[in-house]
Amino acid sequence: MFVRTKRFEMKPTVAVTDSDMECINFGIDLTSKKTPKPAVCKTVCKCFAITYEDYCRHTSLHGVQYLGEEKRPFKERIFWLSVFVVSIYCCANLILSAYTKWNETPVIVSFAERSTPVWNIPFPAVTICSETKRVLKTKGNNSFVNLYSQLSADMRASRVFQPPNITSIEMEEFRTLLHVCNTHSIQQEMPIIPGDNLDYYKLLERMLPPFDRYFFYCRWLSRFNECDKYFRPTLTEEGICYTFNGLRPTDIYRKDTYQYHHSVQNVSHSTWSLETGYDPASDVETYPARVLSAGARSGIFMTLQSFKQEVDYACRGPVQGFKVLLHAPDDVPQVSKQFVRIPMGREVLIAVKPNMITTSAGIAEYHPLRRQCFLSHERSLRFFKVYSESNCQLECLANFTLTKCGCVKFSMPRSLDMPVCSEDKIYCYNMAERELLVREFHRVRKLNSNSDMSRDLETACNCMPACTSLVYNTEISQANFDLHEMLAAEGDTEFLRDYPGSQMSRLSIYFKQNQFITSKRSELYGVTEFLANCGGIFGLFMGFSILSLVEMLYHFTLRFGVNLKQLFKVDS
Structure with missing residues (x-):
């Protein structure tokens, strides 16, 4: 019933050597330990030194190979290090100068490669104001x-x-x-x-005096006709004047303006714009009109008349006659700013020399403040469809006058609900124009005194020139026009009975030359020119190129990694 248990004795364990343990553990090294941190840092520094010496031996940069030679004397290394630092300093200064020029003046105005025929541009708009109001x-x-x-x-x-x-x-x-x-x-x-x-x-x-009495007759492109066929009334700061070849108010002003709704002409659309020019399919007869050649026969000729007994010297002063302004068709005439005086008893010849600035496609990428001009779509005006510097300044004056006086002058662009200044505000809107000029002067002077700020700020009106502009310069010659002597020589006595007190002047306006040289806004320094300039500076002082940069990146990334891996294998 009872089972006797066996007695077990503990036998001494057999000693196992390290080599036997490795066999038992199937080659797993259980006694391995991590490399200490000081050894890792030492290995990395050693790898960097090896890579640096290798880079100095093989680099294309001038003078760097002398810095990595072990047998090179210390004084010579200091000398070449100083030369290298001075070269870097000179490169940095010259590149900074090139960058400043590229950033501040990226656009240059130069002459175009080809001349432009006069039929590519419209004949100037002619606004004539009589001094007899x-x-x-x-x-x-x-x-x-x-x-x-x-x-x-x-x-x-x-x-x-x-x-x-x-x-x-x-x-x-x-x-x-x-x-x-x-x-x-x-x-x-x-x-x-x-x-x-x-x-x-x-x-x-x-x-107004009767139009046909003061504009006696006109000739346009060798065709005589009544002047009212060519001229239309225009509201200016000097009253109602008459304009030839200007765009109609419906093409210049926006629909919510007084000038647009007051236009008596039918709504029309011009196919011409300053930036794109005429439609390539347009015929000789265009709107606005153009001529095919230079000379008096291809211009406009008119006879202007006034009468001694109708002149009110108390209103306009001792100088009587007419004022003539030549401007682009899409500009609103501002006769009081610049004009040609047509005195009575004189024949005046005005030879026109266009001055046009066009724009290359490359400068559209620049900010308007950098190129210092606006493209047509970049600056929207409140009252005008078409941007020009003069239209912008006129709108700015209207806004400033409204703020200062609570009203605008009768001739200023305005919306339908803007109040018009009465007589007690004449002094106010006259002073508002001067105050605006003084304010703009002080603001621009302040911006110019701080060149760093002036690149990023704009004036209050923000009326920079249009990138594409057209100005008509003039050459004027005069001669006496003796009406009474001519009538006496011809034996005509009826004319002075029909027009007692008549004083006449003749005016002829025409292009001086068939072609003219235009100016063109183009890139002074593009990205390509800036990189080429930097490459030339680096190459001159250091022999540096894009491949030199790739070479540097190769040695201190890929080559450094390979060397570091080999050193760790050797240490292990």
Whole structure:
């Protein structure tokens, strides 16, 4: 029943050698340990030194091979290191100068490769203003000079201007003439003139002398015709003038402006633009018009007339006659800024020399502040469809006048709901124009004094030139035009009976040459030129190239890794 248990004795263990243990563990080294960190750092430094010496022996950079030679004396190494540092410093300075030039003046204006025929551009728009704003009234005491004298007296006495025995029409005409006569004499303390708001355009139109009496006859492209076939009325700061070959208001102004809605012409669309020119399929007869050659026969010729008894010297001063302005068809005429005076009894010949600046396709990639001009789609104006520097400045003046005076001058571009300045605001809008110029002057001077800021800032108006622009320069010659001597020689006595007091002048406008040299905005330094400039500087001072950079990257990345791997194998 009882089972006797066996007695087991513990026998001594057999000693196993390390070699036998390795066999038992199937080659697994259980006693291996990680390489200590000091050994790793030492290996990396040794690898870097080997790679550096190898790079110095094989690099194409000038002078670097002397820095890696072990047997090279220490003084010579210091010398070549100094030369290398000086070369890098010179390279950095020259490259910085090239970068500054590329960044600040990337665009250059130079002459185009080919000349341009005059039929590629429109004939200049011609705006003519007569100095006679209203036929002088000789009857009654309510002439402009008498009413203005009473206004000055009331101004000094701080009284309300209420002249006796004056009709409402005479008062409206006098109030309108205050805006177009010598407005510089208007002072700030103008007395209040009672009355409702006026439509100055209708009043100016009503006061104008008959058009056919002052524009006697015209000739365009050797065809005589009535002048009203070529000219249309234009509202300017000097009243209603007449423009030939300008774009219609519907092509210049936006739909929500007063000028667009006041246009009497039908809505039309011009196929010409300053940047693209005429449509290649367009015929000889175009809008705006162009000519096919130079010379007086291919220009416009007209006879202008005024009458001694109708001149009001109190309104426009002692210099009478006409003012003529030549401008691009898409510009709004501003006659008071620049004009040619046409005195009476003279024949004036105006030879036109176009000055056109075009744009290369490459500069469109630059920011407008860098190239210092606007493309047509980059600067949108509130009142105008077409951007030009003069249109932008006129819009800026209108906005500034509205802010300062609470109204705009009757001739300024405006929306339908903008108030028009009355007579008590004449001094205000005259001073607003001067204040805007002074403010722009101080702002530009401040920007120029800080060259770092001026590259990134713009003026308040932000009216840089258009990248493509067209200006008509003129050469003027004059001669006497003796109307009375000519009539006496011909025995004509009826003309002076039909036109008593007539004074005549003749005006001829034409291109001087068949072709002209245009200017072109193009890249001064593109990316390619900048890289080539940098490569030349590096090559001159150091013998550096793109392959030198690849060589450096190769040695200190791929080659360094291979050397480091081999050193770790040797250490293990």
